[in-house]
Amino acid sequence: MNTSSGRSTFFKQSSWMMLAVTTSGVFMWAVHVPAMRKMPGTEYAMFAALLQVLNLMMIPAVALQTVFAKQTAGALDPDQKRQLRGSVRGLISATSILWAIGFCGIYLLRNQILPSLKITNPAALWITVLTCLPMLWLPILEGVLQGNQNFLWLGCTNLTKGFGRFAAILVTVVVLGGFATAGVSAVFIGTLIASVIALWQSRDCWTGPSDPIRWKPWLGHVLPLTLGLGASQFMFAADMIFVQNVFDDGRAPYAAAGTIARGIVAFTGPLAMVMFPKIVRSAARSESTNLLKQALVATAVLGAGAALGCTLFPRLPFILLKPEFLPIAPLLPWFAWCMWPLTLSNILVSNLLARSRFGVVPWLVVIALAYGVTLLLLRGSFGQTAESLPELKKVVQILGGFNLLTLLVCLGFTRRTTGSD
Numbered sequence: 136m137n138t139s140s141g142r143s144t145f146f147k148q149s150s151w152m153m154l155a156v157t158t159s160g161v162f163m164w165a166v167h168v169p170a171m172r173k174m175p176g177t178e179y180a181m182f183a184a185l186l187q188v189l190n191l192m193m194i195p196a197v198a199l200q201t202v203f204a205k206q207t208a209g210a211l212d213p214d215q216k217r218q219l220r221g222s223v224r225g226l227i228s229a230t231s232i233l234w235a236i237g238f239c240g241i242y243l244l245r246n247q248i249l250p251s252l253k254i255t256n257p258a259a260l261w262i263t264v265l266t267c268l269p270m271l272w273l274p275i276l277e278g279v280l281q282g283n284q285n286f287l288w289l290g291c292t293n294l295t296k297g298f299g300r301f302a303a304i305l306v307t308v309v310v311l312g313g314f315a316t317a318g319v320s321a322v323f324i325g326t327l328i329a330s331v332i333a334l335w336q337s338r339d340c341w342t343g344p345s346d347p348i349r350w351k352p353w354l355g356h357v358l359p360l361t362l363g364l365g366a367s368q369f370m371f372a373a374d375m376i377f378v379q380n381v382f383d384d385g386r387a388p389y390a391a392a393g394t395i396a397r398g399i400v401a402f403t404g405p406l407a408m409v410m411f412p413k414i415v416r417s418a419a420r421s422e423s424t425n426l427l428k429q430a431l432v433a434t435a436v437l438g439a440g441a442a443l444g445c446t447l448f449p450r451l452p453f454i455l456l457k458p459e460f461l462p463i464a465p466l467l468p469w470f471a472w473c474m475w476p477l478t479l480s481n482i483l484v485s486n487l488l489a490r491s492r493f494g495v496v497p498w499l500v501v502i503a504l505a506y507g508v509t510l511l512l513l514r515g516s517f518g519q520t521a522e523s524l525p526e527l528k529k530v531v532q533i534l535g536g537f538n539l540l541t542l543l544v545c546l547g548f549t550r551r552t553t554g555s556d
Contacts, residue, residue, distance in 0.1 A: 155290030159297030160398055166301050167394050169309050170318055171457045176387035177253070178314040183390030184252055184379035185263045185319050190372035192237070192267045193274075196230060197368050198360035200274035200281065201488060207282025207340065220345035222353065223275060223337075230271040238264055251380055259316040266323040269330040276333035279340045288336040292329050299325030359493040363484055366496075366503035370477060370541065371400060374534050377510050378527070381517050388463035389527050395452050396470035399441045400478050427486045427549075431479065438478040445471035466528055473535025476542040483545035495548040499541065506537040 170179055203223070210219045241248065241264055245257070254260050273292075280289040303321035307313045313320070378389050445452075446468040453460045487495050510533065517526050 151290055152286055152293075155293045159293040159295075162294075162297030162301040164394065164398055166304050166318070166321065167391070168456060169304060171387075171391060171460075173308050173312070174314045174318070177255075180379060180386035180390050181252070181254060181259065182315040182318040183387075183394065184375055185254075185259060185315065186322070187372040187375040188252070188263060189266060189270065189322070190368055191376070192264075193270055194365040194368050195233060195361065196271045196274050197364045198357055199226065199230075199271075200278035201360050201364060201485070202357050203275055203278025204281040205489065207279050208284075210282075214346075216340075217344050217346045218348075219279075220341055220343060221348045223279065223341040224345060225348035225350075226275050227272055227341075230275070231268070234268045234271055237267070252376070253379060254315075256314075256316050259319055262316060262319045262323055266319060266326055269323075269326045273326065273330050273333060276330065276337045279337040280333060283337075283340070285336065288332070292333045292336075295332055296325050296329040299328045301325075359496045360488055362500050363488055363493070363496040366499035367477065367481060367484060367541075369503045370506060370534070370538060371397065373507060373510065374530055377514075378530060381514055382527075385463075385523075385527055388460040389466070389530075391453065391456060391460050392463050392467050392470050395445065395467060396474045399438050399471060399474050400481070427482070430486075431482050434478055434482050438475045442468070442471035442475050463524070463527070466524060466531060469528055469531045469535070473531050473538060476535070476538040480538070480542045480545045483542075483549050487545070487548055492548065495545060498544045498548075502537055502541050502544065506533070509533060509537075 167179075167183075170182055174182065203219075203226075206219055206222060210216045241260070245260070248254075249257060249260060252260075277289060277292060280286075280292065300321050303324040304318060307317035307321050311317065375390060375393050378386055382389070449464040449467040450461060452467070453464050484495065484499070487493075510530075513529075513533070517529070
């Protein structure tokens with residue numbers, strides 16, 4: 136009865152998070168509809184690239200949701216709760232300082248960054264940097280909600296990120312006629328509103344008596360998580376920035392195909408989000424659980440179904456979004472299936488990190504570095520004015536190869552972990 140009830144609760148919470156994150160993802164995806172239709176191709180490509188720049192800028196904080204979900208889930212007595220409050224306050228202060236340092240660095244390097252990303256309006260870069268500040272706070276607050284298994288408000292926060300962004304872009308782009316700068320402004324508005332909601336709903340975990348954060352052991356714990364999850368984030372985002380930098384033409388259609396394919400990763404993300412704190416608590420109590428198997432099977436089926444849809448109907452999204460991008464449609468199945476291994480890897484990595492099995496982390500970092508080095512070494516082999524599908528397909532195939540390698544490594548370490556458990 137307990138097993139049946141736990142399974143039912145898991146799937147109810149997963150279903151809610153799936154609904155919330157999927158609806159949020161739909162709104163975030165819908166942002167690209169007015170962006171594609173109202174912005175010139177070069178502006179839309181710049182907007183899509185800046186979104187991926189934000190993803191890379193988030194790497195220092197990408198583990199914070201996982202860390203705080205784990206710490207919050209394990210905060211069962213008053214002493215642990217005081218330590219949690221000190222950690223939340225300390226990390227909000229630390230990320231703010233880190234952001235200020237980063238802002239200064241970007242300002243000093245602005246003359247190199249602007250032309251490399253083909254940014255025509257410097258305001259787009261500065262609004263992107265400004266957006267990074269609430270995005271650094273948000274994982275901390277969402278981690279607290281996740282660790283408390285407060286999936287109701289965690290889902291609402293996700294909904295707000297998507298709907299707030301969509302509503303803002305309707306005003307800034309459709310009504311006011313803005314381009315890429317207006318698009319990233321909409322992202323800032325949506326992120327800020329979501330951060331305020333998460334801040335309020337997590338207030339019990341950052342107000343009240345607290346103990347000072349113990350930085351040395353805390354950093355020793357967060358570093359492997361940051362590197363492990365940051366490697367996945369790099370695999371997710373780097374290709375669009377590469378295409379924006381290298382190609383003179385074909386950037387906007389590639390950005391559209393990438394947006395659709397990356398939706399597969401976002402669509403299956405809630406399963407890992409719900410699974411993580413439950414595995415943390417199960418491990419802390421030395422309880423056995425089959426949540427990994429459930430989440431992995433569900434992710435595989437959902438991700439494969441989405442990729443199959445892209446394979447059977449590759450032209451449909453472009454007909455709905457922008458018919459001018461139809462020549463890129465043959466790339467969409469490749470993109471979707473090359474992203475699918477990354478969805479499975481995220482589930483496996485979440486399981487390993489929840490169990491503090493950090494042996495996989497150096498391998499993930501090496502694969503991500505090898506991926507980045509490969510792109511740099513092959514940069515000269517791509518035509519600077521190429522719009523041809525074969526050259527863009529090479530970029531996707533490189534991504535798919537390294538995503539598959541990541542999955543194989545994660546499977547190997549998961550098998551070792553299961554055997555040792």
